[in-house]
Amino acid sequence: NAGVTQTPKFRILKIGQSMTLQCTQDMNHNYMYWYRQDPGMGLKLIYYSVGAGITDKGEVPNGYNVSRSTTEDFPLRLELAAPSQTSVYFCASSYRQGGANTEAFFGQGTRLTVV
Amino acid sequence: GIQVEQSPPDLILQEGANSTLRCNFSDSVNNLQWFHQNPWGQLINLFYIPSGTKQNGRLSATTVATERYSLLYISSSQTTDSGVYFCAGVNTGGFKTIFGAGTRLFVKA
Numbered sequence: 001n002a003g004v005t006q007t008p009k010f011r012i013l014k015i016g017q018s019m020t021l022q023c024t025q026d027m028n029h030n031y032m033y034w035y036r037q038d039p040g041m042g043l044k045l046i047y048y049s050v051g052a053g054i055t056d057k058g059e060v061p062n063g064y065n066v067s068r069s070t071t072e073d074f075p076l077r078l079e080l081a082a083p084s085q086t087s088v089y090f091c092a093s094s095y096r097q098g099g100a101n102t103e104a105f106f107g108q109g110t111r112l113t114v115v
Numbered sequence: 116g117i118q119v120e121q122s123p124p125d126l127i128l129q130e131g132a133n134s135t136l137r138c139n140f141s142d143s144v145n146n147l148q149w150f151h152q153n154p155w156g157q158l159i160n161l162f163y164i165p166s167g168t169k170q171n172g173r174l175s176a177t178t179v180a181t182e183r184y185s186l187l188y189i190s191s192s193q194t195t196d197s198g199v200y201f202c203a204g205v206n207t208g209g210f211k212t213i214f215g216a217g218t219r220l221f222v223k224a
Contacts, residue, residue, distance in 0.1 A: 042217050043201070045212070
């Protein structure tokens with residue numbers, strides 16, 4: 001059971017480039033999340049999804065896009081990379097049923113540097 | 116609004132000491148979790164504790180949901196306990212997991 005898998009682990013982008021951060025989970029969780037963590041700070045929610053085909057904005061969505069075509073996958077897209085997007089990105093998943101959430105599980109993170 | 120507040124922000128311990136970390140959360144938050152982020156950045160699930168008390172080795176956690184706080188106890192601390200401890204809660208609607216700012220712990224040998 002792999003849990004939540006993120007790729008790549010590290011990436012350097014030039015300003016204006018685009019890229020997609022991949023996230024997949026094999027726990028059949030309906031909820032998935034993308035967070036960013038700036039140095040010395042906590043995690044801030046970028047986007048989340050409550051199921052295939054349903055996504056919504058979190059606290060800091062500007063500059064990002066997401067899609068959820070399957071239960072397993074939740075990619076995060078950066079269209080025009082900016083230095084302010086230098087951060088560590090975490091994907092997470094959890095399960096909600098009957099009004100209760102299970103614990104959230106996190107991937108290993110993607111360290112992105114924009115130069 | 117949704118609020119998760121942690122204290123203290125920083126903590127330095129001598130190896131072998133005990134400590135208590137606190138997490139206060141607002142009325143719109145429930146389903147508390149505690150995580151440890153190790154020096155390599157990995158987030159490790161410690162406890163999923165909406166209410167009550169749980170123990171796992173030298174760590175234990177208590178959440179008093181009616182009073183909107185949770186405590187993480189670390190006993191006989193070790194250098195490998197160093198890192199950042201986060202608490203996180205789910206908003207009442209159930210869609211978002213929101214994190215506190217964390218407690219940075221350094222355990223000296």
